[in-house]
Amino acid sequence: MQRIGVFVCHCGTNIAATVDVKAVAEALGHEAGVVISQDYQYMCSESGQDLVKNAIKEHNLTGVVVCSCSPRMHENTFRKAAASAGLNPYLVEIANIREQCSWIHKDIASATDKAIVLGKAAVAKVHLNAPLTAGESPVVKRALVIGGGIAGIQTALDIAEAGFEVDIVEKEPTIGGKMAQIDKTFPTLDCAACILTPKMVEAAQNEKITIHSFSEVADVKGFVGNFTVTIKKKARFVDETKCTGCGLCTEKCPMKKVPNEFNMGLDNRTAVYIPFAQAVPKVATIDPNYCLMLKNGKCGVCSKVCTAGAIDYKQTDKMIEQKYGAIVVATGFNPIKPDKYDEFAYSYCPDVVTSLELERLMNAAGPNGGTLLRPSDKTHPHTIVFVQCVGSRCDDEKGKPYCSKICCMYTAKHAMLIREKYPDTEVYVFYIDVRTPGKNFDEFYRRAVEQYNVHYIKGMVGKVTPKADGKIDVQASDLLANEQLHINADMVVLATAIEPDKTARPLATMLTTQMDTNDFFTEAHPKLRPVESATAGIFLSGACQGPKDIPETVAQASAAAAKAIGLLCKNSITCNPCVAHSDELMCNGCSACEKVCPYGAITYQDKEFRMPDRSTAIRRVASVNPAVCQGCGACTVACPSGAMDLNGFSNSQIMAEVDAICK
């Protein structure tokens, strides 16, 4: 015979103002099996929990129902209380009479009726609860960081600092990411390379860190604490272990007309190349799309000049497999290409550039050696117009609905640097809003206006027209003056929206993590779990989770590292016992559950069964890996034969709840 205790919480006035809690406690006290039914002002407080604990001991309870807030809030609290009083924690059920009742209703009578019904359903369910024991699974003491930008580098350094092995997988030939392309950083104007490259070197020299550059994640299997990842090391046609990075091959390569992606295509590189002088690893890579030897079989100059004998035209992609306990995603962002906006003339006027292109034009290692020149005729620009929010805050299919967050600040930086270096240049910034929330950010923007006399104009550019004399007519509105302006400019700089890297979506599928409609990774909780994904063991670092500047990226990278370290420190992890299991005798091997499982927890195996006629037969049956299963229940719905069931949420329990509600 069940002995169930019911505890109804007032939650101050949160519940008690709309629900007659005493009536709920009274009504539920008459339910079958209920031996005690009480109400209390704050059930989650220490004295409230004591009420539950004492009742468990005093009445020798076999089940507990707490009518309170959402189980997301305090289920764990009451499970712990029950466990400390000697009751299996999975014999506790929560009836949510706050979020799903008192908060959404106004009428006391109907809210009270509903609270009673929800309570009855929980009582009906707890009758069928079985004690569950959480299992344990070991943790592989090694982490994988996907992406080698500043986010990935910082995360890897922090995890290595804690003493764990870390691998960085970077799809480009060098780590460094977007920050390596940036000239100066706001709001301190320190040189990006000066603060980034020491970190790149530190990562390369750290014996706990392995960098797989020019590599991609090809496959992910497994679960928290025990992932198996296949990494594709793309053929770079150079033996990494032999190449010394002397650069002789890049000097001698006859194929010199390859658009240089590091300089945003503003100049050319050779077919065999090292992206930039401080690249890590400093190893050459041959671009098979342009290499004459790989394309036509004629040339071989690099192989002849290489004293280390590192060139290997026969190299192929290599797959390596490695086990990891934790995975950190740091895939970063890209600026969008503004070629869909015909009004800005980007696709046909070389003097209309994006902000990242301007970074390269102003960088000492850039195409002009740091002198700002117009790409079209290499003359010094005297009037420069900056256009904000190009593709950001857009409600159409051309742009992105969000604020890209970093553009206001980098535009103020560009404007200031140009005015500093070329005081004869007039700089106009067309803005919709100037958004500068950040330490020393607004002061920085004000400096651009007050000290450097950058012309900030509230309004948007409507049309950019290249003229025959090489100048550019910029037609814009000045909303405060209520005027339409025409500026005779030499250059136009577009602050384009940023978007997640294209590799993020296929990666999210492999990792079974969630993304939002903009392809940013979704965090487990927007406020309280910002660096964890909803999938256990997968953490998020940097702009892959949302637009971020460098200080925020580094902070989040370290936070993600801390979470990963917390996981790697454990020898084993407690699993959620509310997982699916399959009744092998009922399973017909149809694979329906395997197809719907978002976590890859279900596999099929051939098993020998003793048949009624005493013969043996081999049948294909499903089995659930309890360490991978997250208890979502999709399989139990998909299963046509009723073989799949979920611990703690069994089909019979759900039906009992429904019956109680419909009675």
Next chain:
Amino acid sequence: MNKNQKNWIDITSGVNVLKCMRCGKCSATCPSYDEMEYHPHQFVYMVEKGDIEPLLNSKSLYKCLTCFACVERCPRGVEPAKVVEAVRLTAVRQQGNNHLIPDMIPDMLDDDLPQQAIVTAFRKYTK
């Protein structure tokens, strides 16, 4: 503020003026800007406030070319030209007069005038 008038313009234009983020790109792109007393962004903002009377009495209504450049380039999909059109229709209906009668047409015709323009003009200026 005339609520009925505002509701009528909201309905006939089909535009949600609250989507406007006040960037001014419509006015930045408008080829008739200098001809207009009230500019496209002001149409949107004044309709939002319900300040419609000055618009109804302004010649700006008839300076809009309905070229749809503002509609094409608005980052928020607000469609200012449709707001102007709705105010124009309100004015035409209020006055009860036809601004264009068929007898006026022959004098206006020239070889370059597309027939579409005449049809459009009737739609805009005739009750």
